[in-house]
Amino acid sequence: MYGGDEVSAIVIELGSHTCKAGYAGEDAPKSVFPSVVGSIDQMDIDDANNSENSGSAPEPKAKGKNKLYVGNQAMGFRRDHMEVLSPLKDGIVADWEIAENIWDHTFKECLLIDPKEHPMLLAEPCSNTQQQREKAAEIMFEKYQVPALFLAKNAVLTSFASGRVTSLVVDSGGGSTAIVPVHDGFVLQKAVASSPIGGEFLTDCLIKSLEQKGITIKPRYSFKRKEVRPGEFQVVDLDFPNTTESYKLYSQRLIASDIKECVCRAPDTPYDEVSYSNIPMTSYELPDGQTIEIGADRFKIPDILFNPSLVQTIPGMDSYAKIASSVRGLPQMVLESINKCDVDIRRELFSSILLAGGTASMQQLKERLEKDLLEESPQAARVKVLASGNATERRFSVWIGGSILASLGSFQQMWFSKSEYQEHGASYIQRKCP
Numbered sequence: 001m002y003g004g005d006e007v008s009a010i011v012i013e014l015g016s017h018t019c020k021a022g023y024a025g026e027d028a029p030k031s032v033f034p035s036v037v038g039s040i041d042q043m044d045i046d047d048a049n050n051s052e053n054s055g056s057a058p059e060p061k062a063k064g065k066n067k068l069y070v071g072n073q074a075m076g077f078r079r080d081h082m083e084v085l086s087p088l089k090d091g092i093v094a095d096w097e098i099a100e101n102i103w104d105h106t107f108k109e110c111l112l113i114d115p116k117e118h119p120m121l122l123a124e125p126c127s128n129t130q131q132q133r134e135k136a137a138e139i140m141f142e143k144y145q146v147p148a149l150f151l152a153k154n155a156v157l158t159s160f161a162s163g164r165v166t167s168l169v170v171d172s173g174g175g176s177t178a179i180v181p182v183h184d185g186f187v188l189q190k191a192v193a194s195s196p197i198g199g200e201f202l203t204d205c206l207i208k209s210l211e212q213k214g215i216t217i218k219p220r221y222s223f224k225r226k227e228v229r230p231g232e233f234q235v236v237d238l239d240f241p242n243t244t245e246s247y248k249l250y251s252q253r254l255i256a257s258d259i260k261e262c263v264c265r266a267p268d269t270p271y272d273e274v275s276y277s278n279i280p281m282t283s284y285e286l287p288d289g290q291t292i293e294i295g296a297d298r299f300k301i302p303d304i305l306f307n308p309s310l311v312q313t314i315p316g317m318d319s320y321a322k323i324a325s326s327v328r329g330l331p332q333m334v335l336e337s338i339n340k341c342d343v344d345i346r347r348e349l350f351s352s353i354l355l356a357g358g359t360a361s362m363q364q365l366k367e368r369l370e371k372d373l374l375e376e377s378p379q380a381a382r383v384k385v386l387a388s389g390n391a392t393e394r395r396f397s398v399w400i401g402g403s404i405l406a407s408l409g410s411f412q413q414m415w416f417s418k419s420e421y422q423e424h425g426a427s428y429i430q431r432k433c434p
Helices: 047-053 096-110 130-143 154-161 199-212 245-263 297-303 308-313 318-326 330-339 343-351 365-376 391-395 397-406 409-414 418-424 426-432
Strands: 010-014 018-023 031-034 037-041 061-063 066-070 083-085 120-124 148-153 167-172 177-183 193-195 223-229 232-237 282-285 291-294 353-356
Touching: 010 096, 010 397, 018 096, 018 397, 031 096, 037 096, 066 096, 083 245, 096 130, 120 130, 120 154, 120 397, 130 148, 130 418, 130 426, 148 154, 148 397, 148 426, 154 167, 154 177, 154 353, 154 397, 167 330, 167 343, 177 330, 177 343, 193 330, 199 245, 199 297, 245 282, 297 308, 308 318, 330 343, 330 365, 343 353, 353 365, 353 397, 391 397, 418 426
Parallel strands: 010 120, 120 148, 167 353
Antiparallel strands: 010 018, 018 031, 037 066, 037 083, 061 066, 167 177, 177 193, 223 232, 282 291
C-alpha cells in the first residue's frame, strides 16, 4: 500500500480543549490551538466594521450567515457579538460544520499541506458511535479526498506512546475524565468509566471561588496599561458593551487556567477546611498588574477530582452540585473499571495505570492517586501509576502515540484506503479500524 518511509502521514487529535496536529514520526505536534471557534452572526455586522478591521486580523471563513474565526490568533482578537462555540458535546463531535472549519484551518494555515497527498490518522474518543466514525470517514474521503484514513482510539494511542499494549488509561482532559482499560491494543468497552469533571470544570470552580473572595479576573481585552512615569504603569479600563458572555468567559478561563497550572497541586491527603485553613499563601500576578494571594484553593480545586462532592462548598456552582453528587472520585472509578475486567488481566492493569491529558499533568496527582489506590485495592495487587516525567509528553500522549503508530512500517497495510472506501462505502471503517 505505502512504503514505510515515503509516507508522511498527518496525525490529528481534536480534543475537548485543544486541537493538536502534526506529522507522524515527529515527537510533538506541530500546531496546537483551541478547539473552539468564534462565530459572528452576519446580521450583526455592518460594512463599517469590516473596513476598520481589514488591517488587523486574518480574513475569517464565511459560513452561510455566520463568520467563523479559528486559531489562537483569531480567537485572541476581541470582536463585537462574537460567540465562542465548540464543535464537541461530551467529547463527541456534535457540529460537523465547525469541525470541518477546524480541519480546514489545520491543513491550510497550520500545516500548509494539501490533504489529498497525505494519509490521515485521527484520534477518537472511546465513546464514539458508529455514525460518528462513518461521518468522519465520509468527510475525509469526499471533501478532503485523502488517500487513506485510520481512526484510532485515544486510550490505545496513549498506551502505545508509553510502549505498552495492555494498560489502564486515566485520561483527564479539558471536558471530561475517562478511565479506559486497554488489552492487547484493544479497548475493553464494557469496563470504560467516565465523569464530566475535567480541566474546564476545575477552571470554572476556581473562577467562582476567587469571585467569592472579591477577586474578579479581568479579561485581557478589558483594560490597557498606560505608562505614567518610566517603569510605572496605570491600568485603564476599556468598555466594550457588545462583547458576548461566552467570549468573556473564554477570556477569563484562559487566565484562570494559567493560575490553575501555576499554583494548584493535588493535596497529599483528602482536603478538609480545618487542616488546610492556615496554609501559606502563594501569590500570582494577574495580567492587569494586580497580585492576588491564593491559599487553600490551591489544594481544594484539584481535590474535586478525588472528591466531587467538594463542589457543593463552592458558591455559584450549585447548578453542578447535582452532577457532582452522582459522580465518583478518580480512585473509585479506577477500581470499578478494573473490577469489570476479566480476572486474568486485573493484576496487569493495576501495575500499569497510565496518566494522560492536560489535567492529569497537575503536580502531585500521580502520587496522590497511587496512595489512594494502595489503600483501597486488594492486598495482592501491585499498584503502579505511571506518568511521563515530561509534561509535554503527558499532555500530548495521545498525539505522540498516533505519531508512533502511523510511522511504523508494519502499520502501513492497516490503512483504510480511498479505493476500499469507493468499493465498500463508509461503513467498512468498522472492519478496518476496530
